[in-house]
Amino acid sequence: MIRPLVIGGKTYPNNLIQGPLAGLSCAPFRRLTWQFSQPAFSCTEMISCKTLLHSPLSLQQRFVKIDPQEGPVCFQLSSNNPAELAEATKRVTEYGAHIINLNCGCPVKKIRSKGAGSSLLTNPTQLYQLITAMKQNTHLPVSVKIRVEGNSSDKFNAEVARVVSDAGADFLVVHGRHWTEHYETPCSHDDIRFFVETLKIPVIGNGDISCLSSLKMMLDTGCAGIMIGRAGVGQPWLIKQLIAEFQGEHFIKPSSYIIRDSFVGHVKDLAILLNNEKFSVLQARKFAKYYARSLENKVEFCAEMNLCETLTSLESIAFRYFHSSIT
Numbered sequence: 001m002i003r004p005l006v007i008g009g010k011t012y013p014n015n016l017i018q019g020p021l022a023g024l025s026c027a028p029f030r031r032l033t034w035q036f037s038q039p040a041f042s043c044t045e046m047i048s049c050k051t052l053l054h055s056p057l058s059l060q061q062r063f064v065k066i067d068p069q070e071g072p073v074c075f076q077l078s079s080n081n082p083a084e085l086a087e088a089t090k091r092v093t094e095y096g097a098h099i100i101n102l103n104c105g106c107p108v109k110k111i112r113s114k115g116a117g118s119s120l121l122t123n124p125t126q127l128y129q130l131i132t133a134m135k136q137n138t139h140l141p142v143s144v145k146i147r148v149e150g151n152s153s154d155k156f157n158a159e160v161a162r163v164v165s166d167a168g169a170d171f172l173v174v175h176g177r178h179w180t181e182h183y184e185t186p187c188s189h190d191d192i193r194f195f196v197e198t199l200k201i202p203v204i205g206n207g208d209i210s211c212l213s214s215l216k217m218m219l220d221t222g223c224a225g226i227m228i229g230r231a232g233v234g235q236p237w238l239i240k241q242l243i244a245e246f247q248g249e250h251f252i253k254p255s256s257y258i259i260r261d262s263f264v265g266h267v268k269d270l271a272i273l274l275n276n277e278k279f280s281v282l283q284a285r286k287f288a289k290y291y292a293r294s295l296e297n298k299v300e301f302c303a304e305m306n307l308c309e310t311l312t313s314l315e316s317i318a319f320r321y322f323h324s325s326i327t
Helices: 025-035 050-054 059-063 082-095 117-122 124-135 157-167 189-198 212-219 240-244 256-274 277-291 296-307 311-321
Strands: 005-007 010-012 016-018 074-076 099-104 142-146 173-176 203-206 225-228
Touching: 016 059, 025 256, 050 074, 050 082, 059 256, 074 082, 082 099, 082 124, 099 117, 099 203, 117 124, 124 142, 124 157, 124 296, 142 157, 157 189, 157 212, 189 203, 189 212, 212 225, 212 240, 225 240, 225 256, 225 311, 256 277, 256 311, 277 296, 277 311, 296 311
Parallel strands: 016 225, 074 099, 099 142, 142 173, 173 203, 203 225
Antiparallel strands: 005 010
């Protein structure tokens, strides 16, 4: 059901969440999501605790900046060092986090090789120490985001569930794929259901939610809430749309002009945040295709965007292509 979400003694008006996305989930993206959808909360992109503790604040802004016009923010941290994580937890609490999450799902080799991300799923002692370090250094709700056994030969679901519970995590986010499985592999709802039925804390389901039918499939696991991932890029209204459709209401998608202005505004705000126009435009090349989902000439638009180097050029391209209503 779409219902209020209770976490750590705080109640959020709904139980749909915008999840962390590498290279995307900074303040401009989250602000747009809040503007259009008002999710329970949105997540930062994964933040290395070493970056948080040892880089100049000017270089951290991409990760730690909170826009005054956005809603509650969950900071996602990455570490394999309890002392380091404890200090980072204190730091993001001071920065204004509403919730803190430990990444135990990242499949990237350089993260796993450091003993962080999904490698923690098979290191229960380390995982327990990390969650405990977070709990002891903040008054905020603490959560963990994991991957699952999936179709692999790994058997860690039960042990991870025990550790998460024993360490006192306030809730668990479960991405229903093994760390070796790519997006072509369907999300395992059975693995998510296992955690829902095993744990007494709220379990948030994550994986492949992009439409009403996929939302209902995830809710059928009994999970307390839903985390939207890639589908939210380029359509910050998606959570509002899903809530409306679940309640049997007709949802009118924003016009082409609103999508255009959202895209251009996203990139401009990113340039201000990063204090780097060129890098923001390079980033925009990666997510432009998502804003262009409904364009008839999407291929041509993306081709031009891939050659774009300035905000002026980007705005000109957007105004030429987004010129009619999208329904």
